[in-house]
Amino acid sequence: MIQYNYCVISNLITQAGHVCGDQHDLIGGYPTGSVRISFGYMSTKTDADKFLQMMENCFVTKPAVKKIPQIFYTLQQQSVDGFILTDRGGKSQKSIVECNNNVNSLEPQPDEEGILQQIILYPIKSCSGFVVEDKWPITSTGLKYDRQWMIINSSGVCVTQKNNKKLCLIRPSINLETRSLVLSYPGHKMISIPVDISENSQIFASLCQSKVCGDKIQAWDCGHEVADWLSEVLEYPGLRLLKQCSENDETSRTSKKSEQFQLSLANQAQYLLINVTSVEWLRQRARNHELPESLENTIQRFRPNFVVKFRNALVENECEEFIFDNLIFKSGGVCTRCQMICIDQTTGKTSKEPLQILSKSFQGKISFGVYLNRSENYRFYVYIGCKVKGRKNGN
Structure with a gap:
């Protein structure tokens, strides 16, 4: 994987990258996953900022919560402690809820x-x-x-x-x-x-x-x-x-x-x-x-x-x-x-x-x-x- 990334990056920053209007998405048989945007002498920083804003709006999945509250770690540990297995293996110290054999997770969905x-x-x-x-x-x-x-x-x-x-x-x-x-x-x-x-x-x-x-x-x-x-x-x-x-x-x-x-x-x-x-x-x-x-x-x-x-x-x-x-x-x-x-x-x-x-x-x-x-x-x-x-x- 390291060798693959190195080859792709080294080619992209030299002569083998995208050129205007081409459809070459493979370099040495590997997918680049890249696109190319061209700037001319008349382009401004505002143009670049608009492009970056478009990429962020359309292609970046932003997290719903930027910082995990501390209480989440406490709740996580309590959940883990509640399901510790015994050394004798198999059953949890907590009671096991018996499954309903009549429940089918693959039931057809309604039309x-x-x-x-x-x-x-x-x-x-x-x-x-x-x-x-x-x-x-x-x-x-x-x-x-x-x-x-x-x-x-x-x-x-x-x-x-x-x-x-x-x-x-x-x-x-x-x-x-x-x-x-x-x-x-x-x-x-x-x-x-x-x-x-x-x-x-x-x-x-x-x-x-x-x-x-x-x-x-x-x-x-x-x-x-x-x-x-x-x-x-x-x-x-x-x-x-x-x-x-x-x-x-x-x-x-x-x-x-x-x-x-x-x-x-x-x-x-x-x-x-x-x-x-x-x-x-x-x-x-x-x-x-x-x-x-x-x-x-x-x-x-x-x-x-x-x-x-x-x-x-x-x-x-x-x-x-x-x-x-x-x-x-x-x-x-x-x-x-x-x-x-x-x-x-x-x-x-x-x-x-x-x-x-x-x-x-x-x-x-x-x-x-x-x-x-x-x-x-x-x-x-x-x-x-x-x-x-x-x-x-x-x-």
């Missing part, structure tokens, strides 16, 4: 019960959501038409709100009867395209290739008209709209986990669940901070598919399965958050919250909401108002 309040899908990746009024079909990749389209630039790279916040103002809606995708943007005319696009479509379509989270995906180009509309409203030339090939195609995308789920253009999982009570808990903690908006606006920041109202906050993190009436969804773990949640999805404006309060609440582990997946390929519907059970470990 968390809730109600599905909202179903939201995001037809175009990183654009605004479409709120379902009653029920919606689910497929092998998630909610039908959820994240089936994406916008790319002239280099073929997916455009997201991280580099163009105006995307949240594009409001897609799906009409299942006319099988059309309708797009609207403030101050511009709406445009409609068919949801079924292939090489046999009446509009010009060509097969393209792009990447999502490192995965190569194949998709259909949706034509020049919608491409020109996107370039106009976003004030960004050369944009194209692509639709992912059908989940029935051999080119469908799958997750990298051991249980391979088919994926749409979503980053990591088929669904994302948010607990309304957890959002209310978060808003209370941010009451004195920069979050002067409605509950609905805060929910939209997290871009969930399922908005469920459980009785208690954060119980969703403890559940392994979620049962929507008779449909079983497996938890894919908590959703790690980035600066995207700082974008007001109704205006495109940014703020420090709720990212800052999340970081302070969970000692730097910025996560909120849970991923869900289904491995079955059967087609079903999910309904607004259906009962949801969160099943914990041991049930």
Whole structure:
């Protein structure tokens, strides 16, 4: 261990440490556990102090009691004296309380019960959501038409709100009867395209290739008209709209986990669940901070598919399965958050919250909401108002 520490430290203070923008967290095969912050000629001590304050607020677990009272040592010694064993071994001088054989420490924990309040899908990746009024079909990749389209630039790279916040103002809606995708943007005319696009479509379509989270995906180009509309409203030339090939195609995308789920253009999982009570808990903690908006606006920041109202906050993190009436969804773990949640999805404006309060609440582990997946390929519907059970470990 001493040799390991010496090697890491000696390398860090010489030429083998971090440089700006690198991703090298190993030196000589050993994890450094280090990060690097750069200061320029214009940096001041105030900048350094702010960085240290951020580290202390977000990553340092402070003791609840700074100095142990003297009486604690007296109580500790009295406790030890009460349980001294005899030289003959085995039994304590104190009477031993007989255990109740009927008590089982591994008893299943009760289910968390809730109600599905909202179903939201995001037809175009990183654009605004479409709120379902009653029920919606689910497929092998998630909610039908959820994240089936994406916008790319002239280099073929997916455009997201991280580099163009105006995307949240594009409001897609799906009409299942006319099988059309309708797009609207403030101050511009709406445009409609068919949801079924292939090489046999009446509009010009060509097969393209792009990447999502490192995965190569194949998709259909949706034509020049919608491409020109996107370039106009976003004030960004050369944009194209692509639709992912059908989940029935051999080119469908799958997750990298051991249980391979088919994926749409979503980053990591088929669904994302948010607990309304957890959002209310978060808003209370941010009451004195920069979050002067409605509950609905805060929910939209997290871009969930399922908005469920459980009785208690954060119980969703403890559940392994979620049962929507008779449909079983497996938890894919908590959703790690980035600066995207700082974008007001109704205006495109940014703020420090709720990212800052999340970081302070969970000692730097910025996560909120849970991923869900289904491995079955059967087609079903999910309904607004259906009962949801969160099943914990041991049930």
